Every structure is written in C-alpha cells, then in structure tokens.
Amino acid sequence: MTERALTGLSSWSRRLVAVGVLAWCLITAFPLYWVVVTAFKTPPGVVGGPTYIPFVDFTPTLQPFIDLYQGIRGEFFRTFLNSTIVGLSAAAIATAIGAMAAYALVRFEFKVRFGAGLIFFLLALGFYLLFNNNFGVTRAQALLLAFPIALVVAIIANRLPLPGPILGNEDILFWFVSQRMFPPIVTAFALYLLYSEIGRLGFQLIDSYVGLTLCYVAFSLPIVVWLMRDFFEAIPIEVEEAAMVDNVPSWRIFLGIVVPMSMNGLLATFMITLAFVWNEFLFALFLTNSKWQTLPILVAGQNSQRGDEWWAISAAALVAIVPMMIMAGLLSRMMRSGLLLGAIK
Amino acid sequence: MMRNDPIKHVFIWPAVLVVLAISIFPLIYSFTTSFLSYRLIPPIPPRVVWFGNYTTLLQEPRFWNAILTTTLIAFIAVGLQYMIGFGVALALNARVPGERLFRVALLLPMLLAPVAVALVARMIFNPTMGPLNQFLSMFGLANLPFLTNGHWALGCIIAVEIWQWTPFVILMMLAGLQTLPEDVYEAAELENASAWQQFWGITFPMMLPISAAVVFIRLIESYKIMDTVFVMTGGGPGVDTETLTLFAYQEGFKKFNLGYTSALSFLFLIAITIIGVTYLALLRPHLEKRR
Numbered sequence: 001m002t003e004r005a006l007t008g009l010s011s012w013s014r015r016l017v018a019v020g021v022l023a024w025c026l027i028t029a030f031p032l033y034w035v036v037v038t039a040f041k042t043p044p045g046v047v048g049g050p051t052y053i054p055f056v057d058f059t060p061t062l063q064p065f066i067d068l069y070q071g072i073r074g075e076f077f078r079t080f081l082n083s084t085i086v087g088l089s090a091a092a093i094a095t096a097i098g099a100m101a102a103y104a105l106v107r108f109e110f111k112v113r114f115g116a117g118l119i120f121f122l123l124a125l126g127f128y129l130l131f132n133n134n135f136g137v138t139r140a141q142a143l144l145l146a147f148p149i150a151l152v153v154a155i156i157a158n159r160l161p162l163p164g165p166i167l168g169n170e171d172i173l174f175w176f177v178s179q180r181m182f183p184p185i186v187t188a189f190a191l192y193l194l195y196s197e198i199g200r201l202g203f204q205l206i207d208s209y210v211g212l213t214l215c216y217v218a219f220s221l222p223i224v225v226w227l228m229r230d231f232f233e234a235i236p237i238e239v240e241e242a243a244m245v246d247n248v249p250s251w252r253i254f255l256g257i258v259v260p261m262s263m264n265g266l267l268a269t270f271m272i273t274l275a276f277v278w279n280e281f282l283f284a285l286f287l288t289n290s291k292w293q294t295l296p297i298l299v300a301g302q303n304s305q306r307g308d309e310w311w312a313i314s315a316a317a318l319v320a321i322v323p324m325m326i327m328a329g330l331l332s333r334m335m336r337s338g339l340l341l342g343a344i345k
Numbered sequence: 346m347m348r349n350d351p352i353k354h355v356f357i358w359p360a361v362l363v364v365l366a367i368s369i370f371p372l373i374y375s376f377t378t379s380f381l382s383y384r385l386i387p388p389i390p391p392r393v394v395w396f397g398n399y400t401t402l403l404q405e406p407r408f409w410n411a412i413l414t415t416t417l418i419a420f421i422a423v424g425l426q427y428m429i430g431f432g433v434a435l436a437l438n439a440r441v442p443g444e445r446l447f448r449v450a451l452l453l454p455m456l457l458a459p460v461a462v463a464l465v466a467r468m469i470f471n472p473t474m475g476p477l478n479q480f481l482s483m484f485g486l487a488n489l490p491f492l493t494n495g496h497w498a499l500g501c502i503i504a505v506e507i508w509q510w511t512p513f514v515i516l517m518m519l520a521g522l523q524t525l526p527e528d529v530y531e532a533a534e535l536e537n538a539s540a541w542q543q544f545w546g547i548t549f550p551m552m553l554p555i556s557a558a559v560v561f562i563r564l565i566e567s568y569k570i571m572d573t574v575f576v577m578t579g580g581g582p583g584v585d586t587e588t589l590t591l592f593a594y595q596e597g598f599k600k601f602n603l604g605y606t607s608a609l610s611f612l613f614l615i616a617i618t619i620i621g622v623t624y625l626a627l628l629r630p631h632l633e634k635r636r
Contacts, residue, residue, distance in 0.1 A: 017436045017439075018436075020432070020433075020436065021433055021436045021437070024429065024433055024511075025450060027508065028450055028453065028454060028508070028512075029450060031462070031465045031466070031469060031508070032453065034465060034468065034469060034476065035461075035465045035468075038468065046474065097359040097360045097363065098360055100355075100356040100357070100359065100360065101356060101357045101359070101360035101361070103356060104353045104356035104357040105357070108349065108350065108353035108356070108357075109349055110353070110357070121369070124369060124373055125373050125376075125377075128373055128377070129377065139374070143370055143373065143374060147366070147369075147370065151365075172357075176360075176364065179364055179368055180565075181565055181617065181618075181621065182368070182614065182617075183568065183569050183589070183590065183610065183613045183614060183617055184569060184590075185569070185571070185589075185590045185593045185594065185610050185613065186371070186372070186375060186610040186611070186613065186614055187367070187368060187371045187372075189371075189375065189593065189597045189598075189606055189607070189610060190370075190371030190372070190374045190375035190378075190607070190610075191367070191370075191371050193374065193375075193378075193603065194370060194371060194374055214363070214367065215367060217363055218363050218364050218366070218367030218368065219367070221360050221363060221364050222364075225360065249352070250350050250352045250353075251352060251355070254356075275456045278458065279456075279457070279458035279459065279460075281458070281459065281460055281571065281572035281575075282571055282572065282590070282594075285594075285598075286598070295458070296458050296459075296460045296461075296572070299458065299460050299461055299464065300460040300463075300464075300572070300575065300576050302464065310468055310474070313464055313468070314464075314465075314468070316464075317461040317464050317465060320457075320458045320460075320461045321457050321458065321461050324453075324456040324457055324458070325453065325456075325457075327456055328452040328453045328456045331452055331456075332451065332452050
C-alpha cells in the first residue's frame with residue numbers, strides 16, 4: 001500500500017505526524033551525537049557542564065583515543081581483537097551449521113518420536129545421578145558419560161514403534177526456536193560451573209577461545225535456523241528438482257545451487273549473528289575473566305574503574321558502537337532492497 | 346516436496362548436537378543442583394535438601410521485589426515500545442516527508458551494545474554534568490535525582506529500554522504493514538470511512554497476529570534484562586532496581602551459593618514459561634477469530 005493510510009488526513013494532521021516522527025528521530029539521534037562529541041572532549045570540556053558543539057563550545061582532542069590505544073584504561077586493543085575473533089568465528093560457524101540444519105528442515109522429512117525424546121532426557125538424568133552417586137566420578141565426568149549413552153539409546157529407540165505422538169519438522173523447528181526463550185542466566189551459571197569442572201579434568205574452557213565460541217554458536221543457532229528457513233523456503237524448488245533428475249548428490253545441490261542463490265540471506269544472517277555476539281554481555285561476564293574478555297565487559301568496567309571520566313568512557317563506548325553503526329548502514333541498505341523484510345515476515 | 350535421503354542427518358546433526366550439549370547439559374546440572382545445599386565459599390560438601398532452596402526463596406522478600414521490578418520494566422517498556430513503534434511504522438508506511446533519511450537511522454539503536462547504551466544514558470542522566478537536567482532547568486525545573494532515587498531510576502531504565510528497542514517494533518510492524526492488501530482500503534475509501542475508522546476497522550485487526558508476535562518476543566527478551574541495569578544503577582539504590590537476572594548473578598557469582606542460585610534460575614524459567622503460556626492462551630481466541 002502506498003499513500004493510503006494518510007490520505008484521509010488533512011494536510012494539517014499530516015504535518016503533525018511528520019513532526020512526531022521527526023521528534024522520535026531526534027530522540028534516537030541525540031544520545032549518539034552526545035557520545036561522539038564527548039569522546040573528543042578534554043577533561044575541562046566535560047566537568048564544566050554540558051557542551052555541545054565542537055570548536056564553539058570546546059576544543060576537540062584525540063587524547064581519549066590515544067589513551068585507549070596505549071592501554072591506559074585496560075587492554076583495549078587486545079579486547080577489541082578478542083571480540084572480533086570470537087564474533088567472526090562464532091557467527092561464521094553458527095551461520096554454516098545453522099543454514100545446513102535449516103535447509104534440512106525445509107527439504108527433508110524428519111520424524112522424531114516423542115517417546116525417544118523423553119527417553120533421552122530421562123536416561124541422561126538417570127545415568128548422571130547413577131554415575132555421580134555410585135561410581136565416585138566427578139559431576140562433569142558423569143555428565144559427559146551419561147550424554148552419549150542417552151543419545152545412542154534414544155536414536156535406537158526412535159526406530160522402535162513407541163507409543164505417543166510423532167514429531168515432525170515443525171516441532172523440531174519449534175524446539176530450536178524455543179531455546180531462545182530460556183533465560184540465559186539459567187544456562188550461563190550452569191555452564192560456568194560445568195566449564196570449571198571440565199577445567200579441573202585438565203581441559204581449560206573458562207576464559208578460553210573454544211569455550212566462549214562454543215557457547216555463542218549454540219546461542220546463535222536458534223536465530224540462524226529461524227531466519228535461514230524463511231530464506232530457503234523462498235527458493236523455487238524447480239531448480240533443485242532439475243538437478244535431482246540429473247542425479248546430482250544432495251550436498252552438491254546445497255553447496256552449488258542453494259548456497260549461491262541465498263547468498264544475501266546468509267550474509268544478512270551472518271551480520272545479525274555477529275551483532276548479537278558482539279554485544280553479548282552475560283555469558284562473557286560469566287565465562288571470561290582476563291585473557292578472552294570481550295568489549296562489553298571492558299566497557300561496562302570503565303564505569304566503576306575511574307568514576308566520571310566521560311571523555312574516556314565515551315571513547316570506549318564509541319569503539320564498541322562504531323562497528324555496529326557500519327553494520328546498521330549495510331543492513332539498512334539490504335532492507336531497502338526489500339531483502340530483509342521477506343525474512344522478518 | 347520433501348525428499349528422503351540419508352544425507353539429511355549430516356545436515357541436521359551438527360546443529361542439534363551443539364544445541365543439545367549446551368542446553369541439556371546445564372539444564373540437568375542445575376536442575377539436580379537446585380535440590381542441594383551447595384556452596385563454594387566457604388566450601389561445604391553438598392547436602393540434599395530437596396525443596397529447601399525453593400521454600401527459602403519463596404519466603405525471601407528480595408526475590409519478590411526482583412520479580413516485581415522485572416515485571417514493571419518489561420510491561421511498561423514493551424507497552425510503550427509497541428505504541429510508539431506502531432505509530433512510527435504507520436507514519437513511515439504512509440511516506441511522510443523525510444522518511445528515507447529516517448530508515449537509515451532506524452536500525453541503529455537495536456544493534457548497539459546495551460552496556461554502551463547504558464553508559465551513554467548514565468552521562469545524559471547525570472545530575473550536574475548531564476545535558477538532560479540542564480535542558481529541564483531551562484524550564485525552571487529543579488535538578489532531578491535521575492539515578493539515585495528508586496522511582497526515577499526505574500523510569501530511566503524503562504526510558505533506555507524504549508530508546509533501544511522501539512526500532513525493533515518499528516521494523517517488524519513496517520514489514521507487516523507492507524503486506525496488507527490494498528483493495529480493502531480502497532473499498533473503505535468508497536464507503537467514506539475516516540482514517541480513524543480505517544485504522545481500528547482494518548489495520549489494527551489485520552496487524553493483530555504480527556503485533557502479538559512482536560509483543561511476545563519483546564516481553565520474553567525484556568524479562569532477561571541485565572546489562573542495562575548492571576551498568577546504569579547496579580540494582581541500586583538499595584535493591585530498588587534489581588531485576589531477576591541481576592539477583593541471580595549477585596547470589597551466584599558474588600556469594601557462590603550454587604544450590605540457591607540454581608533454584609532461583611529454575612523459578613525464573615518457570616515464571617517465564619507461565620507468562621508465555623498465559624499470554625498465548627489469552628490471545629489465541631482473538632487470533633483465531635480474525636483469521
């Protein structure tokens with residue numbers, strides 16, 4: 001629909017609507033303007049009360065950024081690098097395996113018996129308690145042992161004619177997406193305990209690249225599967241059918257036809273995932289302490305470390321924000337071409 | 346058309362395994378821990394207390410306070426986000442002047458790190474050096490204790506939430522508005538329906554399913570709020586702005602009271618599930634009627 005909703009309005013109320021939107025625009029823009037401006041202030045420019053316009057109200061300086069780079073307020077450069085490495089790799093892995101799962105859910109038929117799922121959960125719980133209480137193994141070991149046993153038994157049980165409902169692709173998708181509903185604190189805290197127990201077995205996961213990335217991959221997967229499923233469903237199936245007639249194997253159809261056709265969707269999903277990982281706070285707070293600290297943790301710490309040094313706080317916040325600003329520019333360009341709207345619907 | 350090819354297992358298992366490992370492991374672990382009395386500092390060997398942790402928690406005023414605070418933040422913030430977001434989306438959809446410029450800025454706030462946004466908010470709400478109080482004093486208002494008074498602090502957190510997440514509502518509602526069929530409006534035009542009638546008679550009911558989804562997503566996400574509060578007030582003054590996640594963090598990571606924290610996070614999970622199910626149950630009759 002084009003100019004439909006407002007045509008009934010007089011030009012006077014049309015103007016009123018425009019003013020309202022403009023007001024919201026200003027509210028959105030002001031804090032961003034403020035942080036950019038403050039990052040270039042000298043200490044007197046901050047303490048003497050609010051100042052707004054560079055060169056008129058105060059003399060801009062690059063000192064806050066130089067301080068940042070030199071690591072006066074924490075290992076900024078290293079933390080920036082951590083965030084980039086973890087963000088890029090978690091987003092790439094999550095997009096890759098999430099897209100594969102989404103494709104499978106769109107094009108192949110799955111049947112999971114509800115009974116098998118129940119068996120998996122009960123056996124995992126039961127074996128964990130059994131191992132932990134009777135065989136004197138640690139809690140982490142007990143979990144690691146119980147998990148594969150329960151999984152194997154459940155897979156075998158899935159082939160048996162168990163009573164109870166049979167779950168299809170939609171239910172599997174729902175299971176994926178429902179993982180997003182969990183309060184992350186439930187997992188973050190338990191994961192922290194689990195990681196530290198595994199650490200005692202000699203495999204360092206707390207404050208490590210593997211531990212953090214694994215956790216972020218798992219928590220981005222629901223979104224990736226959800227978004228990518230819509231992209232894949234929009235692809236006309238005829239192309240794939242033609243390839244199947246020629247006996248092209250499925251993995252080559254996926255890599256050679258489907259992936260190139262949904263490149264834009266993959267890219268958008270990758271960027272959304274990257275933004276999610278880049279900004280994530282809670283898991284990083286629990287699972288890192290020094291070496292693999294990410295930007296949000298360092299930025300949050302600026303506050304308590306040295307009080308109201310706003311020029312430095314702003315510079316730090318700006319470093320965390322700017323990559324996402326660039327991303328917003330890219331994404332909004334994709335959105336204008338109508339690409340993302342299809343995904344959101 | 347669905348194919349059946351053994352290779353489908355190769356496609357789906359990596360994702361399933363990762364999600365299973367990272368979600369089921371901790372779930373079982375914290376579920377069993379929630380029935381224990383288990384502390385790391387001072388180290389006491391775990392002891393089974395069954396529902397002891399849960400009953401202690403349910404009698405703890407701080408827990409109810411956290412639930413109330415979180416609920417207030419979530420409902421007020423999401424309500425306002427929805428109203429502002431729907432309004433702006435309607436305006437953008439009708440091509441008000443300057444709409445193109447606005448779309449670029451549209452995505453920004455929701456892509457920014459909540460901790461960074463909270464830091465900026467702290468500066469803006471600062472009583473002496475912040476621009477907001479200076480702006481208000483132009484109208485002769487006294488300096489307001491934005492972050493040091495419990496009620497004001499709660500309001501500020503809600504304001505920041507609205508600032509950051511309204512764009513998400515705008516984005517989704519805009520996508521929904523663009524799918525509405527045009528001929529219904531043409532018919533309404535012929536009947537001389539006013540813009541107001543068109544909105545309540547056509548736009549709002551047709552947007553109900555997507556509205557329900559947007560509000561649901563935002564509500565669930567808002568209940569997890571932590572980073573904004575952590576930076577802006579740290580739960581203070583006192584425990585006036587302490588949310589559930591922050592409370593769990595304080596108990597678990599500061600006091601290392603493992604059994605207690607596990608019980609807390611399970612109650613949190615149950616609360617979220619109840620809210621989600623109630624919400625869906627309340628909305629279902631409306632959604633089905635409209636279809």
